[in-house]
Amino acid sequence: MKANLDKCKGCGLCEEVCPLGIITVEGRKVQIGTGCVECKTCLKVCPEGALVPEAPTDQPMCTSCPIMCRIPEGAHGACMRYFNENGQIVRHGRVHTYEEVMDLVGEGAGAGPIGRPLITGIGSGTTYPDFRPSPFIVSGVKDGVDIVTVVTEAPLSYSGVKLKVDTDLHVGEEGKKIYVRRKGKRHIGHLCTEEYGSKILSLGGVNILTSKDGLFAAKVLHEFLQGKKIKVEIEDGTKMELALGKEPEIGGIIEERMRVGCGSATTGLFAPYMFEAADEVIVLDGHITGLFSEHPSGRYLEKPRSPIGLTGQKSTEGRYFLNKGSGWGGTDIVNPLDVVKEIDTGKCFEGMTLLITETTGRKSAFYRWKKDRFIEGPPSPEAVTFLEVLKESCELSRVSAVFAAGVGGSARAGVTKNPIKLTRAVHEGKVNVTVGGARPFIFPGGGINFLVDVEKIKHGSIYLSPTPSFIIPVEYTMTLETFKEIGGHVEAVQPVKEALKKKDKDR
Numbered sequence: 422m423k424a425n426l427d428k429c430k431g432c433g434l435c436e437e438v439c440p441l442g443i444i445t446v447e448g449r450k451v452q453i454g455t456g457c458v459e460c461k462t463c464l465k466v467c468p469e470g471a472l473v474p475e476a477p478t479d480q481p482m483c484t485s486c487p488i489m490c491r492i493p494e495g496a497h498g499a500c501m502r503y504f505n506e507n508g509q510i511v512r513h514g515r516v517h518t519y520e521e522v523m524d525l526v527g528e529g530a531g532a533g534p535i536g537r538p539l540i541t542g543i544g545s546g547t548t549y550p551d552f553r554p555s556p557f558i559v560s561g562v563k564d565g566v567d568i569v570t571v572v573t574e575a576p577l578s579y580s581g582v583k584l585k586v587d588t589d590l591h592v593g594e595e596g597k598k599i600y601v602r603r604k605g606k607r608h609i610g611h612l613c614t615e616e617y618g619s620k621i622l623s624l625g626g627v628n629i630l631t632s633k634d635g636l637f638a639a640k641v642l643h644e645f646l647q648g649k650k651i652k653v654e655i656e657d658g659t660k661m662e663l664a665l666g667k668e669p670e671i672g673g674i675i676e677e678r679m680r681v682g683c684g685s686a687t688t689g690l691f692a693p694y695m696f697e698a699a700d701e702v703i704v705l706d707g708h709i710t711g712l713f714s715e716h717p718s719g720r721y722l723e724k725p726r727s728p729i730g731l732t733g734q735k736s737t738e739g740r741y742f743l744n745k746g747s748g749w750g751g752t753d754i755v756n757p758l759d760v761v762k763e764i765d766t767g768k769c770f771e772g773m774t775l776l777i778t779e780t781t782g783r784k785s786a787f788y789r790w791k792k793d794r795f796i797e798g799p800p801s802p803e804a805v806t807f808l809e810v811l812k813e814s815c816e817l818s819r820v821s822a823v824f825a826a827g828v829g830g831s832a833r834a835g836v837t838k839n840p841i842k843l844t845r846a847v848h849e850g851k852v853n854v855t856v857g858g859a860r861p862f863i864f865p866g867g868g869i870n871f872l873v874d875v876e877k878i879k880h881g882s883i884y885l886s887p888t889p890s891f892i893i894p895v896e897y898t899m900t901l902e903t904f905k906e907i908g909g910h911v912e913a914v915q916p917v918k919e920a921l922k923k924k925d926k927d928r
């Protein structure tokens with residue numbers, strides 16, 4: 422790639438997206454370093470037309486994806502998988518056996534002769550165009566049955582990541598867009614539903630990856646998949662810092678604990694402790710706020726009904742819906758006593774106690790009635806015991822993620838000449854699909870759409886091609902009989918031992 426410095430305004434967009442990191446902008450002018458593979462990623466984002474492709478060179482072209490990198494001697498392609506070694510394009514990595522990742526994926530791959538792949542797609546490379554056989558189609562015998570595993574590193578454009586962020590804190594309204602700041606504000610996803618004690622974020626997906634922000638979004642997601650912390654902003658909501666497997670930081674607060682249940686569930690779970698803790702206990706929660714003495718669990722234990730009524734919409738006895746917000750428990754209550762809508766002061770007595778807590782016990786306040794009002798003070802020993810039990814019952818908050826994609830499209834072609842037969846065989850349980858050895862959840866209905874826990878895929882084996890698409894290892898395992906029935910590329914089958922010998926020769 423060449424730069425036309427007269428046109429360059431030094432915006433740095435190209436620097437942000439270059440997959441090899443060889444672009445720098447100094448003095449508001451672009452500089453292109455050595456190792457350019459002519460992937461044209463920079464050219465796609467330059468608003469000034471300041472980047473000009475170089476004429477084809479005699480450098481060998483990688484034909485493993487539509488980017489068609491021309492890789493200089495000793496350099497990597499844009500996806501960092503392929504390498505020019507003495508003029509030959511080689512996959513820089515090696516095929517992994519199932520046994521090598523077994524500790525990571527556990528027994529999850531499944532039972533029976535086709536339950537586990539003979540080898541994994543990790544390090545296998547990609548065959549492109551797709552109609553040609555996958556890079557490894559291997560055969561072996563399991564439990565006396567001839568089986569075949571077909572593996573590939575599938576470039577999946579229609580893919581994204583669903584994040585589960587454990588928090589009670591209100592982060593924004595469902596459906597709102599999610600942005601990152603990368604030389605401007607980039608749309609990378611949206612906020613989905615709240616599920617139990619977690620917020621679900623959808624990042625990536627085909628509509629975003631193919632948008633003007635697609636290359637930026639793909640880069641951010643790939644960083645996340647590699648374990649890096651990403652900073653996101655919810656439209657009209659809060660800012661979050663998220664790293665896979667780590668506690669989330671939300672609006673500057675590190676969320677340490679995931680709630681044990683909603684305010685009503687918490688009331689039901691810990692009713693015997695609440696009975697002792699105070700004359701009334703309110704569990705403030707953005708899903709359901711619980712009022713102990715009115716709640717069925719309090720009444721079951723014959724707790725005397727307190728003279729306290731709550732604000733919000735009453736769902737059923739002792740269960741209230743409050744407005745969402747950045748207050749306690751993901752409600753809009755900032756001062757905890759504001760949750761009390763009414764008190765029959767005639768029924769209050771000197772020293773009457775009230776405990777208000779979030780579901781995690783992260784914030785709590787203890788009050789005693791004095792003359793005509795509740796005064797905050799130190800909690801009773803019974804309240805302390807309850808709050809300790811509550812906190813200990815909460816799991817640690819973390820950010821988890823599933824990779825969401827479909828291999829129902831062209832990624833089937835390396836297996837068979839009759840793709841619909843493969844799809845049907847998958848849904849009939851005749852073909853076992855695994856992702857880097859891990860068992861995905863496959864959606865019912867057409868296609869091979871799946872979700873897989875990204876922490877079960879060996880670290881560093883998801884790549885990014887600047888088409889943009891994520892490249893993930895996929896294995897299809899079946900009996901030799903099924904492979905023939907679905908029109909598999911039988912001519913390309915090699916014994917697994919031969920494939921592994923080749924593996925050992927690879928770097």
Ligand code: SF4
Nearest residue numbers: 439457458460461463
């Ligand atoms: S063509 Fe690709 S590798 Fe070359 S400078 Fe542009 S983005 Fe970087």
Ligand code: SF4
Nearest residue numbers: 483486489490498500
């Ligand atoms: S991005 Fe990777 S697979 Fe695609 S052409 Fe470049 S080196 Fe080959």
